[in-house]
Amino acid sequence: MTEPAFLVLTALVDEPRHGYGVVREVEELSGGRVRLKIGTLYGVLDRLVADGLVELDREEIARGRLRRYYRLTEDGASALEAEAARLAANARSATERLAARSGRAKALGGLA
Amino acid sequence: MTLLEARYRRVLRLLPAHYRAEREEEMVDAFLEGAADLDEDEAHPRWSEVLSVAALAVRVRLGGAGSTARGAAWGEAVRLAAVAGLFLNAMTAAQGLAAEALVRAGVIGPVPEEFRAVTTLGVLATAAGVAWVAAFAALARGRLRVAKAAAVLGLVPLPVEVVRQVIGGVPAVWVLSILLMGLVGVIPVLALLAGYHRDAAAPRLHWAMPLAPPAAGLLAVVAILALAGSPTRPTWVVAWLDLPGLGFLALAGLSVWHARTGRTASPAWPLALALLAFTTLASRLGTIAVSLSVGAPGDPLLAGAAVQAGVLLALGLVLLGLGRRALPSPAPAVRL
Numbered sequence: 001m002t003e004p005a006f007l008v009l010t011a012l013v014d015e016p017r018h019g020y021g022v023v024r025e026v027e028e029l030s031g032g033r034v035r036l037k038i039g040t041l042y043g044v045l046d047r048l049v050a051d052g053l054v055e056l057d058r059e060e061i062a063r064g065r066l067r068r069y070y071r072l073t074e075d076g077a078s079a080l081e082a083e084a085a086r087l088a089a090n091a092r093s094a095t096e097r098l099a100a101r102s103g104r105a106k107a108l109g110g111l112a
Numbered sequence: 113m114t115l116l117e118a119r120y121r122r123v124l125r126l127l128p129a130h131y132r133a134e135r136e137e138e139m140v141d142a143f144l145e146g147a148a149d150l151d152e153d154e155a156h157p158r159w160s161e162v163l164s165v166a167a168l169a170v171r172v173r174l175g176g177a178g179s180t181a182r183g184a185a186w187g188e189a190v191r192l193a194a195v196a197g198l199f200l201n202a203m204t205a206a207q208g209l210a211a212e213a214l215v216r217a218g219v220i221g222p223v224p225e226e227f228r229a230v231t232t233l234g235v236l237a238t239a240a241g242v243a244w245v246a247a248f249a250a251l252a253r254g255r256l257r258v259a260k261a262a263a264v265l266g267l268v269p270l271p272v273e274v275v276r277q278v279i280g281g282v283p284a285v286w287v288l289s290i291l292l293m294g295l296v297g298v299i300p301v302l303a304l305l306a307g308y309h310r311d312a313a314a315p316r317l318h319w320a321m322p323l324a325p326p327a328a329g330l331l332a333v334v335a336i337l338a339l340a341g342s343p344t345r346p347t348w349v350v351a352w353l354d355l356p357g358l359g360f361l362a363l364a365g366l367s368v369w370h371a372r373t374g375r376t377a378s379p380a381w382p383l384a385l386a387l388l389a390f391t392t393l394a395s396r397l398g399t400i401a402v403s404l405s406v407g408a409p410g411d412p413l414l415a416g417a418a419v420q421a422g423v424l425l426a427l428g429l430v431l432l433g434l435g436r437r438a439l440p441s442p443a444p445a446v447r448l
Contacts, residue, residue: 002310019142038143039164042135044173044177047311065144066137 001083004044009080016057016071053079120157126169135399145255176311189383190307197300197388199325200362202248204355205241240269249322254314263301266284270294292398299391337384356396360420363389383435389428396421
């Protein structure tokens with residue numbers, strides 16, 4: 001799963017959102033690091049809808065323009081959960097090894 | 113409608129009509145909401161936004177998510193053209209490298225200049241040759257990023273050569289012919305970059321495929337040297353053994369092979385072969401332009417080249433017609 005897809009799915013966990021709502025939420029989730037371009041956003045949404053991870057929730061008219069809200073499907077929630085578990089396991093391994101390394105460095109420092 | 117909205121809608125025209133019918137309004141809504149801080153009657157959409165729409169348009173037209181069956185077929189054809197085109201470039205590059213190595217090792221003397229496929233290479237061309245072989249090998253192994261980077265490196269000698277010739281003050285027709293011949297490399301690389309987009313699966317070719325271009329290149333070098341080494345070599349063979357000539361032979365072989373075995377409904381093969389036929393035609397016209405500019409009418413080399421150009425044009429048109437007829441109807445994909 002690409003990072004934009006991961007962030008878009010995460011943005012839809014708590015409630016259905018429309019296009020710009022997703023962009024804003026992704027920006028916040030990533031601490032301002034990822035600001036999706038509209039073309040990129042819809043490419044990601046197309047893929048997620050085609051894979052059945054996201055679906056149309058409802059349509060509204062805002063300021064005279066069509067606004068579509070998307071929601072996470074059950075499959076989308078499972079896929080996100082699996083990806084989150086995978087990333088968490090990777091992060092844990094890295095943290096453990098780094099802790100062991102700094103432990104070794106301290107022990108060596110003590111010997112010197 | 114504000115000027116900004118009108119400009120963004122113009123950008124969205126890059127997308128196919130079926131996609132715009134489905135998505136234009138909500139994309140405009142999302143864009144304008146995000147652009148609220150811009151002065152709506154002054155601003156242009158940012159370049160990054162335009163590029164994201166352009167990238168989306170390429171994916172939608174070439175079989176990405178949100179594509180029609182027709183788009184999927186075009187995507188398959190473009191990817192096939194990328195694989196076949198990279199194969200041809202890797203083969204001719206391997207041929208050049210092999211000839212270079214043989215000359216350096218003293219196995220053979222300098223190769224006659226008219227055999228353009230076999231020339232003494234500069235450092236840049238040698239590096240580019242290695243890049244072409246690596247690009248095809250990476251593509252065959254499904255390593256798309258490596259393949260794309262290597263293939264772009266393979267193109268580097270082209271602009272360098274053009275600049276060198278322009279500075280050297282050669283006739284404009286020569287520069288034009290270098291550009292036309294360069295299309296043999298440029299078109300497959302564009303097909304590679306556009307066809308193998310984020311939604312496209314990497315190819316999985318036979319494990320031995322990365323070795324095929326060097327093997328074919330070596331074989332070609334042996335054939336060329338056998339002919340070039342003969343003191344009574346007929347000049348007309350040159351038109352069949354330079355780069356466009358080899359491309360012509362390879363394409364003719366592939367087309368015959370496809371006509372005999374490939375009676376499937378898929379439009380990908382004829383469309384891909386048509387694209388490569390037009391590309392080879394361009395490079396052939398490039399060499400003809402040079403021959404004419406140095407003024408050698410009645411040259412047997414020119415006759416062969418002219419025959420090839422005619423056959424390539426006919427072949428390309430026939431294949432394009434066959435491929436288009438086999439395309440799925442342009443009905444929009446079922447969405448949402």
